[in-house]
Amino acid sequence: MKLETLAIHAGRAPDRATGAVREPIHLATTFERGADGSFPRGYSYTRAGNPNRGALEQAVAALEGGGEAVAFASGSAATLAAFTLAAQGGRVVCCSDCYHGTAKQLRDILPRWGGSAEFVDTTDLDAVRRALEPGATLLWVETPSNPLLRVSDLAALAELAHSSGALLGCDNTFASPVLQQPLALGADLVMHSSTKYLGGHSDVLGGMLVLPPGSPLIEPLRDFQGTSGGVPAPFDCWLLLRSLATLPLRVRQQSANALEVARFLAADARVERVHYPGLEQHPGHALAARQMRDGFGAVVSIQVPGGAAEAMAVAARVRIFTRATSLGGVESLIEHRASVEGPHTQTPQNLLRLSIGLEAAADLIADLDAALG
Numbered sequence: 038m039k040l041e042t043l044a045i046h047a048g049r050a051p052d053r054a055t056g057a058v059r060e061p062i063h064l065a066t067t068f069e070r071g072a073d074g075s076f077p078r079g080y081s082y083t084r085a086g087n088p089n090r091g092a093l094e095q096a097v098a099a100l101e102g103g104g105e106a107v108a109f110a111s112g113s114a115a116t117l118a119a120f121t122l123a124a125q126g127g128r129v130v131c132c133s134d135c136y137h138g139t140a141k142q143l144r145d146i147l148p149r150w151g152g153s154a155e156f157v158d159t160t161d162l163d164a165v166r167r168a169l170e171p172g173a174t175l176l177w178v179e180t181p182s183n184p185l186l187r188v189s190d191l192a193a194l195a196e197l198a199h200s201s202g203a204l205l206g207c208d209n210t211f212a213s214p215v216l217q218q219p220l221a222l223g224a225d226l227v228m229h230s231s232t233k234y235l236g237g238h239s240d241v242l243g244g245m246l247v248l249p250p251g252s253p254l255i256e257p258l259r260d261f262q263g264t265s266g267g268v269p270a271p272f273d274c275w276l277l278l279r280s281l282a283t284l285p286l287r288v289r290q291q292s293a294n295a296l297e298v299a300r301f302l303a304a305d306a307r308v309e310r311v312h313y314p315g316l317e318q319h320p321g322h323a324l325a326a327r328q329m330r331d332g333f334g335a336v337v338s339i340q341v342p343g344g345a346a347e348a349m350a351v352a353a354r355v356r357i358f359t360r361a362t363s364l365g366g367v368e369s370l371i372e373h374r375a376s377v378e379g380p381h382t383q384t385p386q387n388l389l390r391l392s393i394g395l396e397a398a399a400d401l402i403a404d405l406d407a408a409l410g
């Protein structure tokens with residue numbers, strides 16, 4: 038089945054008890070045993086399994102072309118679950134431009150579990166090869182990356198990781214399965230902050246890990262999900278499943294809007310630099326055109342002349358964009374990234390990250406035109 042059909046039908050069926058076209062929200066935390074003590078319908082306790090969570094997991098697995106998905110209460114909880122696979126003396130090699138919370142987990146939490154991490158520019162395959170050499174267990178990559186929109190070659194990274202005995206995990210949050218399917222390119226694990234495009238409306242927090250069919254990683258991850266207990270609430274799963282129906286439409290239109298906005302900004306002398314892989318002059322454009330489809334995503338980062346104060350001043354003047362963190366929602370957001378990322382930030386002080394939404398591109402361009410002063 039095609040992605041658009043899966044987005045609407047995977048994980049879904051009319052409710053067997055009532056015929057309701059949308060599934061009920063199962064708020065119960067516990068489920069009845071049969072007379073023989075078994076759980077005949079497959080559910081015992083909501084931390085271990087819940088019908089709404091199961092439906093969401095099936096749908097996201099199908100969209101990523103995976104075998105199984107494991108849902109968590111946030112993207113960060115999902116990332117940390119993946120890093121448990123590399124704990125106990127394991128070494129993670131991670132892209133140097135990545136979500137700052139992911140870097141913090143690797144810097145602050147992994148060592149407490151006996152693991153270690155190294156950060157490397159994953160667009161440089163020789164550097165990755167060298168970093169993997171002394172027994173890395175997991176290579177972790179974002180492509181396009183947050184916030185510099187760097188593009189890394191997933192098929193090449195999978196080959197490098199596997200030839201040195203490591204797993205490849207890909208944070209696919211920026212692309213979503215509409216634009217990029219890392220499992221088909223050799224990744225062992227796909228992660229999403231479903232707070233972003235999967236949710237799409239800035240009203241639900243969530244995270245997902247997706248594995249290829251038959252992956253041996255399912256057992257430890259399922260065990261970690263139920264035992265650590267960082268699971269999403271049934272209502273959040275229901276909301277996410279509802280959002281998936283419009284995911285292809287939203288992501289394609291947001292990407293088309295982003296390309297228009299990026300082209301306007303790239304041609305404007307008041308902007309020092311535009312980071313967007315959809316622009317021909319972006320160093321990762323050809324690779325992105327090869328490994329992505331239907332668009333280049335809807336996050337655009339810009340650098341304006343000056344420093345933090347000048348960037349903040351531009352953000353202060355927008356009228357349609359909202360000054361807020363996060364991305365992937367239907368409304369456009371603008372953010373001074375370095376001030377959110379804290380003391381370890383390597384993000385340029387004059388950088389603003391734009392999450393392009395579903396408003397008319399012409400209105401967004403007019404808003405930025407006025408804000409640039």
Ligand code: PLP
Nearest residue numbers: 111112113136183210230232243
């Ligand atoms: N990965 C990326 C690329 C992100 O942008 C984010 C959040 O901004 C996360 C992971 C963390 O997700 P969450 O905020 O759902 O914990």
